[in-house]
Amino acid sequence: MVIQFLDAFILLTFLMTMNLKDLWTGIINELSNETERIKLITWFKNTVILSVENGIITVGLPLPFFLNWHSVHFAKMTLEAAKKLDPTIRQIAYEVDLTLGDSDPRAIDLAKHFPEKNLARKVPKKNEVKFVGGVVSKILNPQYTLENFVIAPENRLAHAACLNVAKYPGQNYNPLFIYGGVGLGKTHLLQATGNEILRNDPGRVIVYITTETFVNEVVDSIQKRNMDRLRNKYRKVDTLIVDDIQFIANKDRTQEEFFHTFNTLYDGGKQIIISSDRPPHELTLLNERLVSRFESGMIVDVKMPDYETRLAILQERCREAQVFISPAVLEFIAFNITRSVRALQGVLKQVIARYEWEHIAPTVKMVSEIIKHSQKEVKMVGFVEDDPTPRGVITLEQLIDCVSEYYTIPKTEVVSDSRVRECTVPRQIIMYLAKTKLNMSLARIGENLGKRNHTTVMHAISRVAEKLKEDHQLMRDINAIKREAGMH
Structure with missing residues (x-):
C-alpha cells in the first residue's frame, strides 16, 4: 500500500513538473516574438517555473544578478505572456535558486529550442568601417x-x-x-x-x-x-x-x-x-x-572558466571550423590548459592545422607533443588513449575516501547532512581541495557532496582559505592529505 502511494506521488510530481515545463516553454515562445534569440539564451538559461499557486507564478533564477535584470526588463512581458496561456495568473514573483542548472529536468535547452538560423550575418568589411x-x-x-x-x-x-x-x-x-x-x-x-x-x-x-x-x-x-x-x-x-x-x-x-x-x-x-x-x-x-x-x-x-566551460569553448570552436576531434583529445586539452582561453584556443588551432596538413586524426599523444613545445610552463597530466580519465590525478570519489580515512570517519557521514564539527571540517576540506586542486566547478562539487548548493560550497571554500591564514594545524592536516592523495 505504501509503495503504491509512493509510486502515485512520484508520478504526480513528474506530471506537475512536465506541466510547469510546458507552461514555461509556451511563455518563452511568446517572449521570442519580441525578444532577440541571444537575449533569451543569455537571460533565460536554466530558469524554471517553481510553482503556480493562488494566481501567482513563481519563476526560479539560477544567479542573484538575474533577479534585478528580470524584474526591470522581463517581468511585465513575462506576466503578460503567462496570462495568455493561463488566465488565472495575476502576479509574477522571482526566487533565486543556486542549484538550478543544465541537469534540472524543468530547465529548457534554449540553444536547441531556438536553433541559430543559417543566415549570413551582416558584419563590417574593412572598407565598410568608418573612421574620422x-x-x-x-x-x-x-x-x-x-x-x-x-x-x-x-x-x-x-x-x-x-x-x-x-x-x-x-x-x-x-x-x-x-x-x-x-x-x-x-x-x-x-x-x-x-x-x-x-x-x-x-x-x-x-x-x-x-x-x-x-x-x-x-x-x-x-x-x-x-x-x-x-x-x-x-x-x-x-x-x-x-x-x-x-x-x-x-x-x-x-x-x-x-x-x-x-x-x-x-x-x-x-x-x-x-x-x-x-x-x-x-x-x-x-x-x-x-x-x-x-x-x-x-x-x-x-575570470578563467572551469573545466566544463573550457571543454565547451573547444567544442564550439570545432563546430565553427567544421572539424571533428575526438572527445578524449578535447578533454585532454581542456584539463591541461588552465592558464588562459587564448592559450586554450591556440593549442586547438595547432591541432586543427596538423589535422588539415597531415590528414591524420588528432590523438592524445600528438596533442601532448604540441602542448609540450608550445606551452612550456604546463605540467601535463597524462591520459590513457581514448579514455579521458587523467592518470596521476585522483577523482573526487578518491579524495573523499582519502579524507575519510585520514579523519577516521565513515564516508557516508562525510557526505551526509550532519552538522557536527567532526564531519563539517573534513567536508569543507574536500570542497576546498576539489576546487583548488581538482579545479572542479562549485556545482559539481555540491552535487557530489550531498547535493549541496553553490552558495554552501563557496562558503565552505572561503572559510577554509581564511582559516589557513592562522590555523597551522589545519594547514598540516591539508598538507598531509595532499601528500597522501599525491596532489603535490
Missing part, C-alpha cells in the same frame, strides 16, 4: 561576435552588459569597463560589441584601438605639433573602444588627452568601452580623475 580625422585605426575582426562567445558563470555578467551596450549604445552602461587576466576573452567581448553595434546601425562611426597605439599616436602628434588631427579622430566618433587601458599609467600627457576625450564623448552621449587587467581602483598610477570616470559606469570582470 584621417588617422588609421585598428579594424574590428568580424570573427568576434557575441553569439560565438561561450557564456559561463565566470563571464555571464560581462556578456550581458556587452549585449545591452550593443543594443543601447551610450545609454545604460556608459562607460563599460571590463577587466580580467590576460587571454580570458576581453578583446573578444570588446570587438564583438563593436561588431554588434555596427550590425544594428551600420552608419555608426566606431574606433577600436589598443592603449599602446593611442600612446604612440599622442607622442607622434606632439612631435608633429598636430594635436587637432588626433582629437578629430577620437572626439568625433560614436563609439570608442580602448583595449588594455592599464598601459596608460605613468604617461601624464596621454592621460590628459584621454581624460578630455572621455569627457567630450561622455557629454555627447557617445559610448565608451574600456578593458584592463585589473579593476579601476587598482590602477594606482592613473590620474584619480580618470579612475573616477571609469568607476561611474558599469564594471564587470571575466
